Amino acid sequence: MSGYWWVRSGSATGDNIFDLVEESSLVGIGWPRVGDIGKMDFKDIRAEVHKFYPDSDPRVTGMLHAFAKKIQIGDIVLTAKPHDRLVLIGQVTGEYEFSSNPEHHLPPHIHRVEWLRTDVSYDDYNDAFENNGKKPAWGQLTVWNADQYADEINRLLAGTTEADDDDPMLVDVDSDADTGSRFGLERDLQDALKNNLHQLELGLKLLGTEQRVAAGRLDIAAIDSEGSIVVIELKAGTAQPESMTQLLAYMGTVDNPENRPVRGFLVANGFHPRLRHAAKAVSNIALRAYSFTFSFGDVERDE
Numbered sequence: 187m188s189g190y191w192w193v194r195s196g197s198a199t200g201d202n203i204f205d206l207v208e209e210s211s212l213v214g215i216g217w218p219r220v221g222d223i224g225k226m227d228f229k230d231i232r233a234e235v236h237k238f239y240p241d242s243d244p245r246v247t248g249m250l251h252a253f254a255k256k257i258q259i260g261d262i263v264l265t266a267k268p269h270d271r272l273v274l275i276g277q278v279t280g281e282y283e284f285s286s287n288p289e290h291h292l293p294p295h296i297h298r299v300e301w302l303r304t305d306v307s308y309d310d311y312n313d314a315f316e317n318n319g320k321k322p323a324w325g326q327l328t329v330w331n332a333d334q335y336a337d338e339i340n341r342l343l344a345g346t347t348e349a350d351d352d353d354p355m356l357v358d359v360d361s362d363a364d365t366g367s368r369f370g371l372e373r374d375l376q377d378a379l380k381n382n383l384h385q386l387e388l389g390l391k392l393l394g395t396e397q398r399v400a401a402g403r404l405d406i407a408a409i410d411s412e413g414s415i416v417v418i419e420l421k422a423g424t425a426q427p428e429s430m431t432q433l434l435a436y437m438g439t440v441d442n443p444e445n446r447p448v449r450g451f452l453v454a455n456g457f458h459p460r461l462r463h464a465a466k467a468v469s470n471i472a473l474r475a476y477s478f479t480f481s482f483g484d485v486e487r488d489e
Contacts, residue, residue, distance in 0.1 A: 189261040189403070190332040190339055192325055193253065195293055204267040206292055208274060208304060213265050214293025215253055215328050217246065222284035223254045223295070249329040253295055254282040256331070259402030259432060262339060263299055264332065273311045275303040275343060279428060281401075300428070306342050314338045375420045375476065376405055379453065383408055386451060386474060390416060401435035414447040415440060425454035425473075427461045433471065 193213040196203045207213065219238035223231050232247040239246065257263070261278045280298030312322040315338050323335050332339065376395060383390035389411030397404050406418040417440055419433040429452060437448045450471040452461075457473055465473050 189256075189258060190336050191252075191257055191261060191263045192323075192327075192330050192332050193257075193263055193265050193297075194328045195265050203291060203293075204265075204269060207265065208267070208301065210292060211276075211301060212280075212292070212296045212298050213263050213276070214296035215249070216293055216295075217242075217250060218286070218294040220250060221286070223250055224282050224284060226254075245327060249327060250295065252331070253297075253329045257282070257297055257329075258398070259435070261403075262302075262343075263297070264339065271308045272304065273306040273308065273342075274301055275306060275339065276301040279432075300426075302343060311342065314341050375422055375453070379418070379420070380406055386418070386453070387416075397441070399436060399441065400439040402432070404436040404440065407440060409446075410449065412447075414449050415442055416449050416451065418451045418453060421452070421454035424456040424458060425452055425461055426458050427464065429454070430461055430464050430468070430471070434468075437470075 193215065195207045195213050195215065217235070217239060220231065220234040223234075226234070228247065228251050231250050235242060235247050235250070257278060259278050259281065263276055263278055265274050265276075266272070267274060276299035278297050279300050283296050283298070285292075285294050285296070315322040315335070318338055318341075320335075320338065323332065323338075379386065380392055380395055383392060383406075387410065390408045391410075393407040393409055393415070395406050397407050404417055405420045408416040408418065410416050417433065417437045419429065419436065421429055433450045433452050437450050440448060442448060448470065451474055452465075452471065453474045453476055455476060457465075457475070462473070465471055
């Protein structure tokens with residue numbers, strides 16, 4: 187499913203761009219003289235960094251490369267607002283972009299995001315780690331991968347800092363729930379669906395999960411009984427209109443060397459009205475709502 191990243195969009199001792207970053211729904215980093223790195227490989231980036239920033243930290247090349255090449259649409263990204271002692275958590279919605287003349291002094295290298303939580307205090311962030319027996323993960327780099335802290339980040343998205351080993355369901359799946367809560371269940375949804383594709387449509391066979399394509403990282407790829415490729419996108423909550431664009435992008439870039447027909451399923455707990463209207467005009471995409479069924483049985487008692 188999603189990758190997790192920390193991106194420091196600015197310096198706590200420099201200009202206060204953090205409000206602009208939040209208002210503009212993006213994360214970004216500096217080093218503008220390196221230029222557009224979207225089509226550069228690691229060696230090219232290193233050469234440009236050495237040319238324009240010869241005294242910079244040697245890790246700059248890796249951070250620029252990770253920001254442009256490794257952060258994908260659908261990933262979860264965190265950034266700090268140190269002046270307000272807040273952590274922002276969002277989902278990446280756009281590919282890497284470069285602006286040689288960024289407006290309002292925003293960073294030149296950016297990814298567009300949808301903010302999911304903008305109210306996480308430093309104290310709550312620290313508590314999410316300490317309550318799970320870990321040291322709070324802040325780091326010193328401008329860009330760093332935080333996949334190993336997925337549990338703590340998901341708890342913050344779900345609005346809790348407490349670890350609960352007896353209940354892996356960390357979020358409420360009610361369709362009116364806060365948007366931040368929807369990510370706590372996505373891994374469970376993927377696991378459940380990939381083993382029960384027949385419930386979505388008879389004849390579906392799994393091709394793979396978390397496949398990286400040019401448009402990002404799709405959730406599930408399958409093949410139907412007629413040989414068409416089926417791309418399945420999961421949303422643990424209410425799917426928003428941009429979910430349709432995300433699914434179409436995955437369908438357009440999925441591995442398809444035999445040029446098979448491609449269909450899509452968008453699976454969510456609920457659907458924004460505009461998304462429902464859009465789906466009527468796209469014949470090869472179907473919407474499916476999930477639900478949970480509980481069963482109860484006797485528990486054997488220790489003698």
